[in-house]
Each structure stands twice: as structure tokens, then as C-alpha cells.
Amino acid sequence: MTAARRLIRNARLIDPDSGLDAAGDLLIEGDRIAAIGPGLADAGFAENTEIIDAGGLCLAPGLVDMRVQLREPGAEHMESIESAGHAAAAGGVTTMVALPNTEPPVDDVSVVEFVARRAREARLAKLHTYAAATKGLKGRELTEMGLLAANGALGFTDGVQPIADALVMRRVLAYARSFDQLVIQHPEEPSLGGAGEVTEGEIATRLGLPAVTPMAEIIMIERDLRLVEITGARFHIAHVSTAGGIDAIRRAKAAGLPVTCDTAPPYFALNETAIGDYRTFAKLSPPLRSEADRRAVVAGIADGTIDAIASDHAPWDQDSKRLPFSSAACGIVGLETLLPLSLELYHNRHLELIEVLRRLTINPARILGLDVGRLVPGSPADLVLFDPDMPWRIDTERFRSKSKNAPFDGRPVQGHAVQTIVDGRTIFIRQG
């Protein structure tokens, strides 16, 4: 039975929204944050209160992961809502947002309700879902955006597929704006992509793999930004990975367009050389890029052009990856490595710790319109207690996720979640 009052004392409180980064305590009452500040423990709160000694570790808002693929409904053997919830909890993620590319896809109110019900039953990390922008994710007819939004869909996207047709995209943006809904795009011009899952260049040429020019991303971003200009819709670009794409977004933001974007850890932690000799675990969409693009992603995160870091969690079983490179599925699991890989930006001195956390908490929460991601009295008590420095090696065999497809196996990293709290309840404690 969870105590109604829990006091976390002796913590380093970090709240990117208010700029707070100081030693102090945090009091939880029920599912809300009741108070924060130094010396709460001395002020007589200890009666009937569960005391958690943080031992000087960091206490921050739980991570908000705005791009996660679930395989439920449809392929629960790769990932279920429950297994993803456990993976999220272990990764310090307290809110995740699922893409609609399940089977059936989330293009109907009943599927939105199904996902919500399964998440309630799991009682782990909070789960929201985007809904499909077009029926069946086919890129042709609009979904019932108004009804889907009224039933909890957080935004509209065709998931891992771009909304390719310019006229359909214009109507998606215009219609979504009528309901003040967010549209999220996978930015890749498919007619330039062909079968490419590697970036055009020396590595693709040596391996003899069908390659895609990075212009496919840049062209789609530039096109969509023009459509945002005429529709005024709130627009979010997923997993940007190119210097040119980031530049285009930087200019659009300066011009005042309502645009935001995210990237995922592989795009700042790896470059195309990770493919090596056809390593399918390094096959992603968009594909891994050149070192120059990787550096541009780091710079885009640092200067705020890139608003958020999302895991881009894409669970696949062995059968989907133990194939010739061109036949293998795209994507890697990321919920359990989002925090340590993002902390590399801090350890490598690209960003202050609080700035890394900003891109993992309040920024995605704001984009999504969610009342989470802050340490203020009255907010949901969604928290992560973490050690920012603890050195360890990623071991995919220990992932809670049902799928183990990650190119980071064996990578030495620093920092991990020690305890994860959702609505005042502890959903994860690291053992040992």
C-alpha cells in the first residue's frame, strides 16, 4: 500500500522549467507534488510520511518520451503495452506517446480506447497515443481527427510513413488546425528514398547497398514548412537527422512558424560507420548519417533548434533483424537507453545537465500539451530519481523490453534511473 504522503529528502532537485537546480526535498501527497524546497524534512512533515532518502542523487520530472512504437495490438510477441511500460519505468520514462502503426492501426476511436484501457491495467508509465492522420496510414483519406482527439488522441501522424502527397498533407494540416491538433511528420520524400536504408556516400557505395540522399529529408521538411506557412497548423517534425533539415527548421522558427522537432539518440550518438559489415541493428529510418550531420544534430540540440529528444523505440524480434540488410526491419529499441545516451551530451560537455533534461521533460510535455514534466506543487508526482554519473555497460540481454535490437550493446555509458515514480507510486526501483 502506497503511503499517502512520501517525502524524498536529500536530493539534488532539477526542474528545467523553473531553472531550479539545488539540494532539497520533495513532498508527495497522493498523486501530486505537494511541496518542494530545502529543509522540508526539518519542518515536521515526518509524521505518517514515508521517507525516501535520495542520498544526494538527482530528482527530476520523469522523462516524457514523445515517440515510441508499441506492437500491441498486433505483434505482442515483440512488445506489449505492459512490457513497454516496464522498459519505460526502468529507463526513467513516466510518459510515453505511441505511434499509430499497430495492427490494426490507431485510426479509429475504438483502438484509442483499447490502448488507454490496456495502459490503465498495466499501471506503469503513462501512455498516450497519436492517431493516424490518414485512414489505414495509407496517405489518402483523412481520419476522424475531431472524434479521435476528443477521445484522447494526442496528435496526428502516419507514424513511420511520411504523408507523401502534398495535397493530402495540406489538408491534414488545415483540418488538424480546425481542432488545434498537432501534426507529426516522418520527414522523408519517398520518391527519392527508393529502397534506401543507408545514406548515400562512400559507405553505401562500398557495401553496394541501395542508398538514399540526405536531401530526401531536407526536401520534405522544406515542403512541409511551406504548407505550415499557408495552413498555420502546429507542426512537429520527428527524428531530424540532417544538417540541412535542422537549418530549415531553424529558419522557420526564426520566421515565427509554429514548428517544433525532435531527434533520437542514435542520430547524435552514432554515425553511418556503425553499419560496419551490414549490421542490421544499425539499420534505421531515417538512416544513420555522416559525421558532419551527427555534429549538426548535437549543435541543433545545444542551440535549442531541436526541442526534444525521443527514444524512437522500435522493438523488433530476431526474425525481423537476422536477415540480409535490405530485408531487415528498420529501428532500434530505445526506452531503456534514452537517459544514459542523452546524458552523453552532458558528459561530453555539449549541454548542462538541466538543459539535457529540459529536452526530455518540459519541452516534449509542452509540445504535446500535457500537464507533466515539471517540479511544482500541484503537478502530477511523475518523477525520476537518477544517478547522472554511474558508469555501466549497456547489456541488451537485461532489457525489460521484449525485443533486444540495439546497436549499443556493450557501450560504456554513465547514468541511470534509480527509482521511477508515476502519480506518486513507485513503478521501478533499481536493485543492487
Added chain:
Amino acid sequence: MQEYRFGHRHLLGIEGLTPDDISHVLDLADGYVELNRQAEKKNALLRGRTLINCFFENSTRTRTSFEVAGKRLGADVINMAVQASSMRKGETLIDTAMTLNAMHPDVLVVRHPESGAVQLLSEKVDCAVINAGDGSHEHPTQALLDALTIRRRKGKLGGLTVAVCGDVLHSRVARSNIALLTVMGARVRVVAPRTLLPAAVERLGVEVFHDMAAGLKDVDIVMMLRLQVERMHGSFVPSTREYFHFFGLDYDKLKLAKPDALIMHPGPMNRGVEIGSEVADDIDRSLIRHQVEAGVAVRMACLELLAGQPSNRPSLQ
């Protein structure tokens, strides 16, 4: 001096072979050219050994060449055309590899339409694997037979200038030849319209030309590549007529090369598309039939190196 040893378990590509490895294969193959010209062509080096030709993509020439090579060395040769059978039923490449492995072959000769697939298969079996062409990646025995053909005629590889002309983008033959010729000290040029060249091709150590007149000037060897039918009509080049006009090999273009320049083609040829018949059939200039002859010899040499030693055969646990 240390005795030379061919230190590779598989032959997956030219990439990774040293000049010594290549010269050793070619020296052995030279001997097999002579053997193959005799009435009695057989030896018993691979007697009792099993070679499986495992082709996931259509091939007549390469498969036959390996079959002849295996049989002349006394091996039992089995041909499997996989594209029609198990892959259609959903069996994965790895399943196929495991199945074949359990039959205790000594060599698998594998062709597959996807780059990297032969390497993947080689990781799952206990026997030697020879890549007979994987996607647009490598076709090492083709490059070795081309090198043997050139060396027998010119006496060397180093110092020659070789123009590789045509669809470099999709060609595993081009990649293997570029790797082999550059490591052996030849100067390599590629000549093609920009739609048929991969990005950053100059990083492979070649000079790039988009014009046959400039590209063929003073070369010793003109190596033509096959243009697949599905790429002829509008997708990569507008028409076969235009392609032949600008990039097909005829005497007008050939006269820009050295007077003793020789012509090669991996086959099968598209006459009138990438190469004119009169050039292809020129008995003094064209090495095309010699390439086929060298193919059997080179494959015998590779089989000897990979399957000839008992130590190269770990037991199946």
C-alpha cells in the same frame, strides 16, 4: 622468409585480400589453365568432398563454371536453385544455411540478390563459403578471373590503365574489379553517365569520366559492364539507342585507347547496347572467351585453397 599461407576461411570479397593472396590464387590458376587444355582434365584433390552451388538468383554461366571446376577436382557437386523453392515458402536465409550445413558440405558457392547476404550465411555454417555474387556488393571470382586473363595477356597488372565502363552503380563486378586492380597497382577509371555511378565513387580510388572519348584515352584494358534490361528504357538511361551512341563500345571509341588495348566483358553481353558485335567478336582484341576459360581455372584454384586442406573443416557439433 616465412612460407606463404592463404589465411582465409571463406572468399566473400576482394576487399580484405592482400596482393600476395591475389597473386597466389592467380599463380595456382595459371596451372589449372594448362590442365584444362589437356585431354585428361581431372585430378583427385577434392575427392570425397561435397560442393553445393546455392543460387538464390538465376545464373547459368557462373553456376556452370563452378560446377565444372568442382568436378574437375573430383568433388561431388550439387546444384540448388533456391529462388523457386524454399524462400517462397517463407524459409529464411539462415534456415536455409542451417539446413545445408547439416548435410556436411565442404564448400558452399552462394549467389544472392542482396548485398551482404552471403556474409550473413557464412556466419552460420561450418564449411567454406565462396561468394558467387551478392547484390551490388562483390563478385570476387569474376575479378580474379579478369585479373588472370589480363595477366596472362599483358604479363602484369601493376602499371596498367583499365577503364571500367557502364553500369557501375548496380555492378558487383565493378566493385570487385576496382578493389582488385587498385590493390595490385593498376590505374582504374570508371566511365558512365552520372545516373549509373554511385555516390562518392572516387573514394574507391578511381578516376571518374562521363565521356568515353576522354575515359578511354590511352587505356590498356576496356572493361565493359552489362546493362540490365530493366534499366535501359527511361529509368537510368533514356534508350538503348542513346546509350549505345554515347557509351557503347565500337571501333570509333576503341581507337582512342592504346593500339593494343584489349576488350573485356563479364557476360552475358547485350550486343548493340553496351558493346557492338564487331568489337565483341574481334579475335585479336576481345578477351571475352579467354575470360570464360580463366573462370574455370580461377574457381579451381579457389576451391583448392578453401576446400583442399582438411584443417579447414571444423566438425559440426
